[in-house]
Amino acid sequence: MIPILDSKRQYATIGSEIEKAVCEVLRSGSYILGPNVKALEAELAKYIGCNYTVSLNSGTDALHLALRALDIGAGDEVITTAFTFVATTEAIGIVGATPVFADIDPDTFNIDPKEIEKRITPKTKAIIPVHLYGQPCDMDAIMDIAKRHNLYVIEDCCQAIGAEYKGQKVGTFGDIGCYSFYPTKNLGGMGDGGLITVNSENLKNRIVALRNHGGAIRYHHDEIGVNSRLDEIQAAILRVKLNYIDKWNKLRREHAKTYNELFASCPDIQTPKELDNTYCVYHQYTVKIPNRDNIHKMLQEAGIGAMLYYPIPLHLQKVHAHLGWGKGTLPNTEKDTEMVISLPMFPELTLEEQKTVASTLINCIEKSKTVA
Numbered sequence: 490m491i492p493i494l495d496s497k498r499q500y501a502t503i504g505s506e507i508e509k510a511v512c513e514v515l516r517s518g519s520y521i522l523g524p525n526v527k528a529l530e531a532e533l534a535k536y537i538g539c540n541y542t543v544s545l546n547s548g549t550d551a552l553h554l555a556l557r558a559l560d561i562g563a564g565d566e567v568i569t570t571a572f573t574f575v576a577t578t579e580a581i582g583i584v585g586a587t588p589v590f591a592d593i594d595p596d597t598f599n600i601d602p603k604e605i606e607k608r609i610t611p612k613t614k615a616i617i618p619v620h621l622y623g624q625p626c627d628m629d630a631i632m633d634i635a636k637r638h639n640l641y642v643i644e645d646c647c648q649a650i651g652a653e654y655k656g657q658k659v660g661t662f663g664d665i666g667c668y669s670f671y672p673t674k675n676l677g678g679m680g681d682g683g684l685i686t687v688n689s690e691n692l693k694n695r696i697v698a699l700r701n702h703g704g705a706i707r708y709h710h711d712e713i714g715v716n717s718r719l720d721e722i723q724a725a726i727l728r729v730k731l732n733y734i735d736k737w738n739k740l741r742r743e744h745a746k747t748y749n750e751l752f753a754s755c756p757d758i759q760t761p762k763e764l765d766n767t768y769c770v771y772h773q774y775t776v777k778i779p780n781r782d783n784i785h786k787m788l789q790e791a792g793i794g795a796m797l798y799y800p801i802p803l804h805l806q807k808v809h810a811h812l813g814w815g816k817g818t819l820p821n822t823e824k825d826t827e828m829v830i831s832l833p834m835f836p837e838l839t840l841e842e843q844k845t846v847a848s849t850l851i852n853c854i855e856k857s858k859t860v861a
């Protein structure tokens with residue numbers, strides 16, 4: 490059995506450091522908004538290259554509070570992709586705004602800037618590009634559209650910590666960047682967690698207040714906020730792991746290169762493409778194949794933990810049915826949804842395992858041809 494991700498292997502390498510950090514928090518008596526949260530926020534601002542970060546309960550809250558901080562709500566439209574995890578559009582719905590979908594570039598799976606421009610109306614307030622699978626979006630083109638139309642940009646970086654576009658980390662191009670520390674992410678906690686990156690001090694202050702019941706001063710509440718604080722235990726764990734993120738991302742990139750080479754002789758497998766001048770961090774290694782559902786089943790039976798991210802695009806989900814997007818409205822998104830499959834990818838993956846994954850996938854594709 491080769492899993493898509495094996496968190497236990499990572500723990501085996503750094504577990505003793507984590508246990509030490511967690512025990513220190515337990516003994517300290519300081520569990521909420523203490524020294525680890527403060528230090529983590531400063532360390533991540535330095536790592537990502539922004540003025541401020543604000544840690545939160547989840548990536549979903551990061552997206553939600555980013556929209557709140559920019560005063561986006563009822564009557565407003567936000568342009569994003571349907572080829573993403575539901576949290577992206579869920580956040581838009583939570584604030585009462587309407588998600589508007591732009592189709593993807595089939596090479597990168599990311600939102601196609603040309604399609605964004607077609608969706609702009611007088612109600613459009615913001616664009617949420619998603620750096621899917623750890624691959625940076627075309628930020629020059631997106632920022633150019635945003636400037637010309639006076640739109641905010643909120644980057645969904647939940648799958649892309651450490652990814653770079655033209656030497657600059659994602660999450661620093663738009664007004665706000667949103668990160669997740671869900672355990673399976675490239676930098677994952679041992680529970681939920683999230684983060685906002687921001688350069689504006691005013692926006693930072695607003696989000697600091699929103700995450701803690703809508704007030705900067707204790708028991709003084711200026712607006713309806715939420716409880717979305719990252720706890721000290723998660724912050725301490727993430728501080729340990731932050732020391733390894735560059736090494737882990739580098740290993741992911743090496744594994745991606747190895748897969749590309751192993752699949753080079755198989756024309757049925759479309760390996761992922763990278764934009765020029767980007768540093769992709771391969772949260773997932775996702776290929777396109779024919780006859781995907783059959784092959785997915787065959788892989789599972791063969792003990793390969795391949796996954797479908799995501800089996801249904803968001804414009805065809807029940808939650809958004811009332812918006813009236815039907816089949817055929819986003820052709821590239823719909824086509825790729827039926828072809829993508831994500832293969833085992835994590836820093837500790839071995840060459841032997843990659844070879845097994847590759848030969849099994851190639852065999853399954855051949856077999857599916859004879860069956861069909």
Ligand SMILES: *Cc1c(COP(=O)(O)O)cnc(C)c1O
Nearest residue numbers: 547548549574576647648669671
């Ligand atoms: C994981 C993820 C989120 C949500 O993050 P949580 O921390 O799980 O709330 C949002 N967007 C994308 C693209 C994600 O992958």
